[in-house]
Amino acid sequence: MKNLLLVTLFLPAVAATLTGGGRMQARCWALVASLATLVGAIVLVAGFPIGAKDFAGTHWHWFAAMDKTLDIQFSVGLDGLSLWLFALTALLLVVAVLVSWEAIKDQESLYYRFLLFLGTGMLGVFVARDIILFYLFFEFTLVPLFFLIGIWGSEQRRYAAIKFFLFTLAGSVLTLLGLVTIVLWDWNSGGGRPMTFSIPELTLHLQAHPMPYHLQVWLFLALFAGFAIKVPLFPLHTWLPLAHVEAPAAGSILLAGVLLKIGTYGFLRFSLPMLPDAAAACMPWMLWLSVAGILHGALVALAQTDLKRLIAYSSVSHLGFCMLGIFALNRVALQGGALQMINHGLSTGGLFALVGMLYQRYHTRRIADFGGIAREVPVLAFFMLFMTLASIGLPGLNGFVGEFLLLMGMFQRAWGTVATEWTLQYRVISVLAVSGVVLGAWYMLSLVARVFFGPLRERKQAEPIADLTLREVAALVPLCLVIVWIGVQPKFFLDRMAPAIDQLTGQAMRAANKTDQLTGQAMYADKKEKLTQRRKGAIEQRNEGIDDILKPAMEIARVP
Numbered sequence: 001m002k003n004l005l006l007v008t009l010f011l012p013a014v015a016a017t018l019t020g021g022g023r024m025q026a027r028c029w030a031l032v033a034s035l036a037t038l039v040g041a042i043v044l045v046a047g048f049p050i051g052a053k054d055f056a057g058t059h060w061h062w063f064a065a066m067d068k069t070l071d072i073q074f075s076v077g078l079d080g081l082s083l084w085l086f087a088l089t090a091l092l093l094v095v096a097v098l099v100s101w102e103a104i105k106d107q108e109s110l111y112y113r114f115l116l117f118l119g120t121g122m123l124g125v126f127v128a129r130d131i132i133l134f135y136l137f138f139e140f141t142l143v144p145l146f147f148l149i150g151i152w153g154s155e156q157r158r159y160a161a162i163k164f165f166l167f168t169l170a171g172s173v174l175t176l177l178g179l180v181t182i183v184l185w186d187w188n189s190g191g192g193r194p195m196t197f198s199i200p201e202l203t204l205h206l207q208a209h210p211m212p213y214h215l216q217v218w219l220f221l222a223l224f225a226g227f228a229i230k231v232p233l234f235p236l237h238t239w240l241p242l243a244h245v246e247a248p249a250a251g252s253i254l255l256a257g258v259l260l261k262i263g264t265y266g267f268l269r270f271s272l273p274m275l276p277d278a279a280a281a282c283m284p285w286m287l288w289l290s291v292a293g294i295l296h297g298a299l300v301a302l303a304q305t306d307l308k309r310l311i312a313y314s315s316v317s318h319l320g321f322c323m324l325g326i327f328a329l330n331r332v333a334l335q336g337g338a339l340q341m342i343n344h345g346l347s348t349g350g351l352f353a354l355v356g357m358l359y360q361r362y363h364t365r366r367i368a369d370f371g372g373i374a375r376e377v378p379v380l381a382f383f384m385l386f387m388t389l390a391s392i393g394l395p396g397l398n399g400f401v402g403e404f405l406l407l408m409g410m411f412q413r414a415w416g417t418v419a420t421e422w423t424l425q426y427r428v429i430s431v432l433a434v435s436g437v438v439l440g441a442w443y444m445l446s447l448v449a450r451v452f453f454g455p456l457r458e459r460k461q462a463e464p465i466a467d468l469t470l471r472e473v474a475a476l477v478p479l480c481l482v483i484v485w486i487g488v489q490p491k492f493f494l495d496r497m498a499p500a501i502d503q504l505t506g507q508a509m510r511a512a513n514k515t516d517q518l519t520g521q522a523m524y525a526d527k528k529e530k531l532t533q534r535r536k537g538a539i540e541q542r543n544e545g546i547d548d549i550l551k552p553a554m555e556i557a558r559v560p
Helices: 002-018 023-047 080-099 108-127 131-140 142-152 157-188 199-208 213-230 239-246 249-259 261-274 276-302 307-327 331-362 378-392 398-415 423-452 470-488 491-558
Strands: 055-064 070-078
Touching: 002 023, 002 055, 002 070, 002 108, 023 055, 023 080, 023 108, 070 080, 070 108, 070 131, 080 108, 080 249, 080 261, 080 331, 080 470, 080 491, 108 131, 108 142, 108 249, 108 261, 131 142, 131 157, 131 199, 142 157, 142 249, 157 199, 157 213, 157 239, 157 261, 199 261, 213 261, 213 276, 239 249, 239 307, 249 261, 249 307, 249 331, 261 276, 261 307, 261 331, 261 491, 276 307, 276 423, 276 491, 307 331, 307 398, 307 423, 331 378, 331 398, 331 470, 331 491, 378 398, 378 423, 378 470, 398 423, 398 470
Parallel strands: none
Antiparallel strands: 055 070
């Protein structure tokens, strides 16, 4: 299996170097390469044993110091967390190629090269088991997407590409500094152990010998800078809507479906297992930022007049749900948040694909220019309604499972633990998060109603509009099948995901529960002390009252 993982990882990049010739040759070669990548990912998923920590792993000494004080490895492997993100990337890469089939008419060979290089970069992020390798893949994803947006995007493509690149690069530099600091601290406290960049080894060392609390907080903020921008977490989300609107359809699919998950993956892979005390201490603030993103994204989406921009802001809202589940630091919520990462990639990736198909036919993304088009394109309307219902969490589809688990975990955090000073705020956050579900149904169903139903608007072009082709249906059907599969049988996915999540986040969950317990005990002791003081005051006041009553009698008794 290790050889299959390596082949699957580098197959898109190798195909990109061999892509050439005319338009038909380039896109056929890209389709063959992406399909072969998907087949490899499916075989890896089928062979993955439940609970595996390092499946199909390959570990080579990459470069090291002569005195063996430095060890940087080419280390790749899969666990329950990276498995599904790896498979999601392979699936959406096929969708991106099929959606681009007729949409790209200039420099097709170069376009598919960048698309395939981006595929290897995204796959590499989720299988990397060395910090340097992870960072290389992390940064490598920026370059192909920068050119995909900047060359094949819409009117403001250059501004959008530069803003995307600068935002993510600035954050990732701080993240690199934080990760290197973790490595140096571990080496200094390791008692002569070689300086390792291995992510599993660092995680085990730091769980056995935690860093000082104040250093954990500073490093948590450094990692936060890169991962929160990548999510993107409110208020660091301003680059995302513009990048989505200006990107070609395939760029939007991969950006929403995969690249945004690198941020949430980074929190789960690095921040929670390596800095558990800081994660527990920052939990209330992260929850507030998450629910702010949920509500801000939903309310701004309600006001949008552009299809792509509306779905872009819906991504801000949905990624807020993922972060809410992760930082509730509750086992149920964490599983729901991790599963919701996959769910969002499927449903939102499908929505962006459908918007691209609409734009190809009607040459507009303004919602007001549509109306009643379900009569012209009934198959497209069906898939749009299906993806919408998956996005808003209809029971039986994938979105319901993820949102139900993470909200239930958040409610357990708010109502099922010892009362603390944060309890009221947790309860407010829980209720506000539920209102985000309602707002999500509002803007998505309103979008479908305005675009596909009602009276048919008159169009300037007189030629009839064609419905989805067999190629476009083939791009959407696999997404729909997986959406139903997760909605009907989530246990298959959770069984493979849960052991890795428990291992990575167990210490952070214990730290959060311990903090709540200590705070609850302190509040109980404080209340007990206040009650004791009140009782003493009441007794003293009562005694003073009795003395006042008896004082005249006592004075009379003293008269001779």
